[in-house]
Amino acid sequence: MGDILAKYNLFAAFWMTIKLSALGAVGALLLGTLLAVMRVSPVTTLRAIGTSYVNVVRNTPLTLLMVFSILGATFTLGLSFSDQATTNAFIWACIIIAVYHAAFVCEALRSGFNTVPQGQAEAARSIGLTFAQSLSQVILPQAFRGAVAPLGSTLIALIKNSTVAAAIGVADAAGLMKTISENETGTLGVFGLFAIGFVILTLPLGLWFTSLSRRLAVKR
Amino acid sequence: MNARRIGAAVVATGLAVGLAACGGGGSSTGSGSGSGSGGTIKIGIKFDQPGLGLKEGDKYTGLDVDVATYVAKKLGYAADKIQFVQSPSAQRETLISTGQVKLVVATYSITDARKEKVSFAGPYFIAGQDLLVRADDTAITGKDSLKGKKLCSVTGSTSAQKVKKDIPDVNLQEFGTYSECVAALVSKGVDALTTDNTILAGYASQAQYKGKLKVVGAPFSTENYGIGLKKGDTALCQKVTGAITAMISDGSWQKAVDTNLGPAGFKPGPGNPPTPAACS
Amino acid sequence: MGDPLVLMKDVNKHFGDLHVLQDINLGVDKGEVVIVIGPSGSGKSTLCRTINRLETFESGTITIDGRPLPEEGKALAELRADVGMVFQSFNLFAHKTILENVTLGPVKVRKMSKADADKHAIALLERVGVAHQADKYPAQLSGGQQQRVAIARSLAMNPKVMLFDEPTSALDPEMINEVLDVMVELAKEGMTMVVVTHEMGFARKAANRVVFMADGQIREQSTPEDFFTHPTSDRAKDFLGKILTH
Numbered sequence: 001m002g003d004i005l006a007k008y009n010l011f012a013a014f015w016m017t018i019k020l021s022a023l024g025a026v027g028a029l030l031l032g033t034l035l036a037v038m039r040v041s042p043v044t045t046l047r048a049i050g051t052s053y054v055n056v057v058r059n060t061p062l063t064l065l066m067v068f069s070i071l072g073a074t075f076t077l078g079l080s081f082s083d084q085a086t087t088n089a090f091i092w093a094c095i096i097i098a099v100y101h102a103a104f105v106c107e108a109l110r111s112g113f114n115t116v117p118q119g120q121a122e123a124a125r126s127i128g129l130t131f132a133q134s135l136s137q138v139i140l141p142q143a144f145r146g147a148v149a150p151l152g153s154t155l156i157a158l159i160k161n162s163t164v165a166a167a168i169g170v171a172d173a174a175g176l177m178k179t180i181s182e183n184e185t186g187t188l189g190v191f192g193l194f195a196i197g198f199v200i201l202t203l204p205l206g207l208w209f210t211s212l213s214r215r216l217a218v219k220r
Numbered sequence: 221m222n223a224r225r226i227g228a229a230v231v232a233t234g235l236a237v238g239l240a241a242c243g244g245g246g247s248s249t250g251s252g253s254g255s256g257s258g259g260t261i262k263i264g265i266k267f268d269q270p271g272l273g274l275k276e277g278d279k280y281t282g283l284d285v286d287v288a289t290y291v292a293k294k295l296g297y298a299a300d301k302i303q304f305v306q307s308p309s310a311q312r313e314t315l316i317s318t319g320q321v322k323l324v325v326a327t328y329s330i331t332d333a334r335k336e337k338v339s340f341a342g343p344y345f346i347a348g349q350d351l352l353v354r355a356d357d358t359a360i361t362g363k364d365s366l367k368g369k370k371l372c373s374v375t376g377s378t379s380a381q382k383v384k385k386d387i388p389d390v391n392l393q394e395f396g397t398y399s400e401c402v403a404a405l406v407s408k409g410v411d412a413l414t415t416d417n418t419i420l421a422g423y424a425s426q427a428q429y430k431g432k433l434k435v436v437g438a439p440f441s442t443e444n445y446g447i448g449l450k451k452g453d454t455a456l457c458q459k460v461t462g463a464i465t466a467m468i469s470d471g472s473w474q475k476a477v478d479t480n481l482g483p484a485g486f487k488p489g490p491g492n493p494p495t496p497a498a499c500s
Numbered sequence: 501m502g503d504p505l506v507l508m509k510d511v512n513k514h515f516g517d518l519h520v521l522q523d524i525n526l527g528v529d530k531g532e533v534v535i536v537i538g539p540s541g542s543g544k545s546t547l548c549r550t551i552n553r554l555e556t557f558e559s560g561t562i563t564i565d566g567r568p569l570p571e572e573g574k575a576l577a578e579l580r581a582d583v584g585m586v587f588q589s590f591n592l593f594a595h596k597t598i599l600e601n602v603t604l605g606p607v608k609v610r611k612m613s614k615a616d617a618d619k620h621a622i623a624l625l626e627r628v629g630v631a632h633q634a635d636k637y638p639a640q641l642s643g644g645q646q647q648r649v650a651i652a653r654s655l656a657m658n659p660k661v662m663l664f665d666e667p668t669s670a671l672d673p674e675m676i677n678e679v680l681d682v683m684v685e686l687a688k689e690g691m692t693m694v695v696v697t698h699e700m701g702f703a704r705k706a707a708n709r710v711v712f713m714a715d716g717q718i719r720e721q722s723t724p725e726d727f728f729t730h731p732t733s734d735r736a737k738d739f740l741g742k743i744l745t746h
Contacts, residue, residue, distance in 0.1 A: 042572070067400055070393065075409025085370060085393035085410075119591035122554055123650075127605035127657055128581025130574055137604060142595050166375045169394025178376025181310040184333050188314070218594045219639035 004180060004190065013176035014197055020093055020172055021159045021201075027098025028158065029151075032105025036143075037135060039106065040113050050106065057103040062164045065096045070168045086169065093165035097158060104154045112147025113139065117220070145216040152209025156202045173197060261297045263288045264307030264315050264324035264448075268397065271422020271480045272327055280304055283418065286476035287344050287467065288325040291447065294463035309377075313337040316448050323460065324448035327416060329378070339453060340446030341460035341499065344467070345477075346491040348439025349379050350417035352424060354405065355434045360412055362438035366390065372401035372410040379415040382441060398423065406432060416443050417489065424484035439489050457499035468493045503566055505530045505661055505692050506551060511560035513546065520546045521557065522716040528661065533693045535703045535724070538713035539739055544696045545588075547713065548665045551694065552583040565660055581609045584654030584662035588669050590646040592638035592653070598625065599634040602653045610657065617656075624652040628682050644675030648682055661692040668699060698743060700728065712736045 038050035057065075069092035073079040081091040116139055124134035144151075163174035177194045184190065265284050266273035273284040285304070292302050307315055307326045315321045316338045327347075330340045353360045360369060366387060373380035375394040383390050393410055395401050401413040402423050413420065417439055424433045447460050467473045473493055481488075504527030513521040520543045528534050536544045549555040551562060553569050553576060562569045564583060570576045592601050602621035606612040612620070625631040628648035630641070638646055647667055654662055664683065668676045680702050687693060687706035697703070703710055703724045710727040712720050714735045720727070728744075731737045 063396070067395065070395070071400060071403055071407070071409065075404055075407050083391070085391050089393065117589075117591075119587060119589055120593060123585070123587065123591035123593065123653075125554065125577070126552060126580055126583070126585035127653065128577050128579075128609040129605070130577045131572075133577075133608055137608060138593055145595060166394075167396035169375050169392070175375050175394075178310065179381060180376075182376050182378055183331075183381070219637060220594050 004184060004193070008176060008180055010173075010176065010193075010197065013171060013173045014201070016170065016172040017159070017162055017174075018201070020090070020097065020162045020165055020170065021155075023094040024097030024101065024162060025155055025158055027094065028101035028105050028154075031098060031102035033109060033140070035102055035106035036109035036113065037140075039110055042131075054103045054106055057100055058107075060100075062096070062100050062161055063167055065100055066093065066164050066167050069093070069096050086171070089165075089168045089170050093162075093168060093170045097162055097165070101154060101158045101161070104157070105151065108147045108150035108154050109143055111150055112143035112145070115146030115218070116142045142218050145213075145218050148209060148213035148216055152206060152213070155209070156206055159202055159205075160198060259297070260301045260303050261292050261295065261323070262303045262305050262321045263292065264305045264312060264321040264326055266308075266326045267304075267306045268399070269327060269419060269422060270426050272418055273325070274422075275304070275306075281480070282422065283345065283476055283480040284325040284327065286472075286480065287447070287464070288323065290467045290472055290476075291323065291325070291460055291463040294466060295459060312448060316450055319450070322449065322456075326448075327419065328446055328448050329443040330446040334448075337451060338448045339451045339457050339499070340448055340497075341457045342446035342464055342496050343444035343494045344447065344464045344473075344496065345418065345445040346489065346494050347416040347418045347443040347445055348489050349382060349414060349441040349443070350420055350439045351436040352402075352405065352413040352420040352433055353411065353436060354408075355432055357411070357434075360436060362436060363387070363440045366412065369411040370409070372404050372413045373415055374398055374401070377415060378443075379441075383414055386440075402429070402433070412436075417486065418445075418481060421481040421484055421486035424486065425481060430484070433484070435484065435486055437487075442491070444494070454499050461496045461499055464496045503563075504528055505532075505565055506694065507561075507563045508547075508551070509561045509563075511550065511557050511562060513550065513555065513557040518716075520716050521550065524560070524718060526711065526718065528692060528694055530660075530692055531690045532708045533687045533691075533695065533706050535707040535710045536694065536696045536713060537698065537703070537710055537739075538719075542713040543716040544713045545665050548663050548694060548696045551661075551663055552580050552585055554585070577609070581605065581657050582660045584657060584659035586647070586650050586654055586662065586664045586667045588666040590638070590643070590650045590670070592646055592649055594638055597635050597637055598630065598641070598649050601638070601649060602656050605653065605657050621652070621656055624655050625649070627655075628652045629678070642675060643671045644678045647671065647675075647679045651679075651682055651686075655686075661694065662686070664693065664695040664697065666696050666698075668697065700744070704728070712739070714739070 035050045035053055038046040041047060070089060074088060074092065080088050082088040120138055120142065121134055124138040129137060162172065165172055166174035166178060173194055177190065180190050265288060267275040269282065272282040274282050289299055289302060305315065305321050307321065307324050312324050312326060312328060313334065316324055330343060351360060359365060363386065371383060371390055371392045373383065373392060373394055375396060380392065380394055383392060393404065398415060398419060401410065404410045405413050417435055420435045423429060424435055449456050449460065477488055506528040508524050508526045511521050511524040524547060536547060538544045546555055550557050564579060567579065570579065593604065596604065599618065599621055602624060603617040606617040606620060607614060622631055622634065625634055628651055630645050630648050633641055633645060668679055671679065680699060683702065684706045707724045709721055710724050711718055712727065719733045719735055728740065731740055
């Protein structure tokens with residue numbers, strides 16, 4: 001195992017996984033929040049768009065979306081971010097991870113919305129806050145606090161799902177694992193090494209989110 | 221040594237001795253295999269590699285399938301006694317060492333790293349890394365004419381690693397499977413696909429790509445395809461080696477190559493047909 | 501004095517098949533304190549909530565200070581800022597401190613500076629007697645304290661009229677008076693108030709008029725004295741008989 005660590009740059013590969021996950025997570029949080037707001041908005045059309053998005057994206061395999069971003073979007077539709085294939089693949093991978101997990105962020109937040117009593121919105125409107133102000137000052141902050149635990153699960157799933165980016169050639173942990181098992185023969189040791197790497201990434205996050213959800217819980 | 225004579229000897233003793241060894245090999249083929257008629261043999265192949273190992277419905281086709289079938293016959297298993305098991309690249313060593321398959325015939329290049337985990341019989345074919353381009357492309361003639369071109373290969377594959385090393389600023393798009401690279405090549409998203417010429421020939425020979433794609437024919441590496449088996453099982457290795465030798469000498473090898481890789485005009489590169497190495 | 505501050509004209513509303521507000525006509529003058537009373541399900545809470553359009557209505561008009569209630573949107577938000585609302589279940593913002601609860605409206609809606617809003621809020625919290633709890637969160641306060649904060653939160657907007665929707669119904673008995681005392685003070689200072697309540701003591705002490713509702717209709721209205729001693733309708737007599745037997 002020592003020679004594998006010496007021969008391959010595991011750190012660079014996991015750093016790529018972290019970058020991919022971080023950018024994907026930020027995108028997913030923004031888009032997911034927007035979708036959640038659409039799904040609870042009083043406008044029927046927005047609600048319908050939000051619902052359709054979640055149902056379509058959530059039920060599409062991530063690998064399919066990932067491959068489509070290159071085969072479909074880049075090659076057929078010409079939506080390319082860079083002439084360099086690796087740069088283009090990285091940007092698309094971040095976008096696809098964000099787009100895919102936004103559906104899950106939306107659902108996590110919606111469960112958070114359900115923890116906010118109706119009276120909170122009525123009180124907000126009663127003091128003259130607009131819909132946007134009620135949302136940003138009263139409803140969303142409480143919804144986020146109520147959704148910390150499911151959002152944490154979504155983030156952990158996102159980190160693990162980011163390995164799918166190897167399917168379009170992003171040099172992340174999963175890509176390096178393929179390289180190593182191609183060269184050094186696939187052994188449980190190599191898989192174990194990468195499994196440990198992901199546990200190191202996700203386990204502290206899980207613990208942190210658990211304590212965060214306890215600390216941020218809104219007392220009623 | 222006279223390969224034919226060794227082969228004949230192996231076949232002669234194979235039925236009596238070899239199958240008993242097979243039964244004792246701890247594989248999941250069952251204890252009844254000693255008779256040579258009741259048992260089945262499990263062989264690992266690729267399921268998704270046209271021209272080499274392809275599963276369509278319950279039909280298996282390809283050079284690896286034909287080699288596997290021939291070798292199995294020599295080991296005493298009729299075609300209907302073969303159970304093909306899907307063997308993705310990363311799982312080949314595990315499938316062998318845990319006894320889930322007896323043999324692996326799956327574009328399996330003989331390398332020193334792999335020899336530490338499994339034993340090889342063969343090579344039964346010498347492949348080389350080459351380029352697949354669109355049929356009307358005359359600009360790409362080999363590895364050195366790839367400047368400014370977009371190349372495609374499979375994430376982490378030996379071929380992908382080699383072009384990254386040999387061509388420092390290569391513009392390489394990687395996918396999870398070769399089929400995606402072929403689709404990208406046809407839709408002009410990439411200009412060339414690189415991997416073993418056998419695999420390339422297999423795609424070029426597929427009915428839907430006939431006349432659209434061609435193998436450049438300037439290999440820049442040597443891949444010795446071997447048949448993987450349990451490490452240290454010299455008896456089995458010798459029998460398989462004998463079978464390969466027999467296949468080459470009785471013309472079945474050439475026939476299998478022509479049927480599976482020939483349709484797109486592919487000719488095996490130098491060194492073919494190979495002489496299998498001695499088992500150690 | 502001109503038109504009433506709050507004017508409801510021929511207001512109708514249904515909850516499905518239930519006709520909860522039937523041709524409601526009600527005016528509330530500036531400085532007037534109106535008590536709305538009636539059996540449960542009579543529509544009194546709905547009437548109160550319709551005045552700042554927390555409940556929509558199907559026909560009729562409601563004007564506040566001469567302006568008809570606009571559709572949901574920015575204009576309605578502006579109008580709501582002038583109409584204070586106190587709920588049965590307090591509805592303090594659970595994730596904000598007491599002080600933040602009171603300053604949110606002035607800062608976000610009135611565009612007051614944070615410092616001014618804080619000063620104003622502390623003064624109001626002192627007035628309702630909970631200034632020492634300013635940095636706590638709602639869940640740390642008793643029900644009576646929370647309701648007094650809710651009143652301060654409404655007052656912080658300098659409303660033209662205040663609506664109280666059963667403000668003491670969710671309180672333990674020993675806390676009712678601390679809230680009613682604040683409301684009596686408000687009434688004495690001339691605040692225009694519409695109060696849905698069963699508190700007879702408060703009605704006698706502070707109200708100018710009692711409106712009795714049953715089955716979605718206003719059945720009778722008169723001074724508290726008259727209403728409690730000489731109710732005219734049978735429904736009112738029946739209702740008073742039930743709540744005054746103790």
